[in-house]
Amino acid sequence: MCNFKNIVFVDDDEDDRMVFREILRRVYPEIIYNDFDGAEEALSFLECEFIMQPDLIFLDINMPVKDGFFMLRSLKKKERLKSVPVVVFSTSKNPTDMEKAKKLGAVGYAVKPSEIAGIMDVIKTASEKIIYSDNPAKNLMIL
Numbered sequence: 001m002c003n004f005k006n007i008v009f010v011d012d013d014e015d016d017r018m019v020f021r022e023i024l025r026r027v028y029p030e031i032i033y034n035d036f037d038g039a040e041e042a043l044s045f046l047e048c049e050f051i052m053q054p055d056l057i058f059l060d061i062n063m064p065v066k067d068g069f070f071m072l073r074s075l076k077k078k079e080r081l082k083s084v085p086v087v088v089f090s091t092s093k094n095p096t097d098m099e100k101a102k103k104l105g106a107v108g109y110a111v112k113p114s115e116i117a118g119i120m121d122v123i124k125t126a127s128e129k130i131i132y133s134d135n136p137a138k139n140l141m142i143l
Contacts, residue, residue, distance in 0.1 A: 005127075006033075006053070007024065007131075008056070009024075009033070009089075010035070010036045010039065010058070010063075010068070011035070011037070011063070011089070012060065016112070020035070034054075038065060038066065039067065039068065040066050043071060053084060055130075056086075059086050060090055061090045061097060072101065072104040072106060076104065085108070086108075087106065087109070088106045091112050092111070093111050107130060110126070110142075
């Protein structure tokens with residue numbers, strides 16, 4: 001059994017990926033981290049059977065070509081990936097998006113904070129309640 005934790009971050013914004021990566025490395029330097037600029041690239045990577053299944057996926061919903069809802073639907077259709085917890089990490093505050101994320105199986109929804117401290121709080125809260133918890137969250141948490 002592998003004791004390493006593995007987080008995947010999917011967002012088309014390069015700056016958001018860079019900030020998230022730096023904060024995650026500062027807070028949890030032991031976590032294995034991969035990021036992708038779109039749903040198709042992330043799904044292609046995650047579908048490889050020799051790739052370690054992630055413990056948590058942070059997913060933007062507003063991406064060109066294939067949005068985060070497409071990726072969330074795709075993940076939940078794949079036997080190997082359907083149990084991976086997903087936190088939607090989006091600029092959208094729209095309750096309809098939150099409800100759709102819940103229906104598609106997301107366990108968390110966070111509106112992207114504009115400050116580093118807010119992003120750090122989201123990462124810590126999601127990690128503590130999902131991947132480092134003895135009783136991981138199963139219902140949609142608004143982070």
